[in-house]
Amino acid sequence: MALIVQKYGGTSVGSPERIQNVAKRVARWHGQGHQVVVVVSAMSGETNRLIALAKQLQDQPDPRELDVVISTGEQVTIGLLAMALKEVGLKARSYTGSQVRIVTDSAFTKARILKIDEQLLRADLDEGTVVVVAGFQGVDESGNITTLGRGGSDTTGVALAAALKADECQIYTDVDGVYTTDPRIVPEARRLSSITFEEMLELASLGSKVLQTRSVEFAGKYKVRLRVLSSFEDEGEGTLITFEEDRKMEQAIISGIAFSRDEAKITILGVPDRPGIAYQILGPVGDANVDVDMIVQNVGHDGLTDFSFTVHRNDYQKTLKTLEPVIKHIQARGIVSGDKIAKVSVVGVGMRSHAGIASTAFRTLAEEGINIEMISTSEIKISIVIDEKYTELAVRVLHKAFHLEQPV
């Protein structure tokens, strides 16, 4: 007998029929003798509907009140799923984040989980009840309703699995696992039977939107066994997220090619090359609540250098505006920027110990005449900024160059 936490996203619970399908799947696991905790998102479209309602009342909805409104989406789903589970003959009980006591900080709309009281759930599980928990939401120490930000239901699932010391946390989604890249772009893309947390983190943050980044970090921190599965197929092992130490030696050097079209790049030209200058530029950007992704600064000459970084495309105009006084202040020569870029990344734990990955990537792009605008590397990835129009081509040729269509 195992304790399984299953998380179903908005698409998987998008209609009464789909909720019934989830109930049947839970019943199968329960019937095999497992204890099951189910975490659910709002029915697809519901959170957006609620946000749109809120925006009709305030352009920038008050964060505390927005959380009161949008947390209702998951609350509806837990009640409906508990009904569906009862209808197939199981004992079931729903809990909001507040009822479990998923305690978070008070950062409304992007709260972080501080602790989880798991006693109530444990008591239910021990008497054979299926526990249904609202994802995405919690409660702060003062009793205010909080939400964890987009994709927060994954985090709820992983956090519950950690608190309950579950044997596995299964993330059901509309794909049947993690692929070497997006199969819509590369039909030969292959499902990975396993992937390390670090690779997953890179793939998630780079646009393979299977799992929310924070949930993967959480799983890594608390050593939660995490598996991504399809909620629309009854068969399939999905993709297991592993710790690096468990990784088999024969696994591939490169796990996948990720890409993102969500970014914009900004280069400040002729920046005085002196200590503190990066902070003078990025400090105001951070103060404006803009997250910076890639940062590139090359060796300067004549006391001047160029300083480049990328931000989310939604923050592009805001960032440019924020930088206007900065450029004057630091007496930079000017600014060039663009939001018609894409970031393509080659990801793989194996690249740490293998030279030549970068040069293969650069050569492959060069052979197709794709100009590289920025490069940034970490231990397990190489990210390359290119003209947006080459996105699909770059992903296809890189996928082929690293033979990702072939099983290991």
Next chain:
Amino acid sequence: MALIVQKYGGTSVGSPERIQNVAKRVARWHGQGHQVVVVVSAMSGETNRLIALAKQLQDQPDPRELDVVISTGEQVTIGLLAMALKEVGLKARSYTGSQVRIVTDSAFTKARILKIDEQLLRADLDEGTVVVVAGFQGVDESGNITTLGRGGSDTTGVALAAALKADECQIYTDVDGVYTTDPRIVPEARRLSSITFEEMLELASLGSKVLQTRSVEFAGKYKVRLRVLSSFEDEGEGTLITFEEDRKMEQAIISGIAFSRDEAKITILGVPDRPGIAYQILGPVGDANVDVDMIVQNVGHDGLTDFSFTVHRNDYQKTLKTLEPVIKHIQARGIVSGDKIAKVSVVGVGMRSHAGIASTAFRTLAEEGINIEMISTSEIKISIVIDEKYTELAVRVLHKAFHLEQPV
């Protein structure tokens, strides 16, 4: 400075624009120096939408889970109204029933309020914050979400007014007060500037759906000053609900004519006229969770009598089925029943001390050839069951017979 509790129903908060109008009205009261607590219902249609969703998963939705689902309707409204209040420059804060701690029993879908912790709200009010509370919902001692049944938002409003010792509880609705009867049937119907609690109770339970019965009982018990007003008009005093001892001597004998087409009548013929027989009949009906309204038993002869009662039309078939074995068991002669009836009631505190009201009513109906099928009387009303097709005619002629179109 007064402390005012205002309750707005589903129609009054049925769209973002209407929520903005509520915010403006609240701002006016707040601007006059009053402390304001606002209780809101779900946006119109929302509760029905949620119930329909639930019924797609269970024909008889599990009551605990149904409350989890439908309580989200009010939760959305409180968040939206708090945003609208902030948008017009007020301090505002929303509370679910659970957050206030409106503690109820555990009778899901029809819970009763046991107590209200008013400290949080009081602290907010004292610092000038408008408090927005979700109507219709509470929490039981174990932390389960409960709802109070249809119209329960009125009860929430009155209960909060009682707990906070508010100066007035204002119920905003889509009518501008309580009328002598339905103006759609009798254009001469007149708004009453005041009415006693007892009359209001009768008018509410008889189909003048201005206020939920339980809320009026609650207001009577805790001496809450209650006023019904229109949320669509800025002027108007509405109708004040008074205690009988405050009632002015010159007030009318009859306050209004109520009617209901929601009932069905059942007569069991040839019932043995012995002690305990009424219980043998109505016991199983009650066990089937059917509420009985009028009960009539006449003097028997030859050891037999006829026993009649009315139930809600929705419970009609269920009641007939419940009675099948009962009739055999008590060896009654048979059953006659019908759901094409209407109940018309003449209501007025004044009739206690005035003979002749009943005879005026009976004569008026007789003059129009309307047959009386059942009669039931209390101290402040006479209810008459007639053929449904005569409803409007009966209401019109009774309204005229008691000169209700004329101001007192």
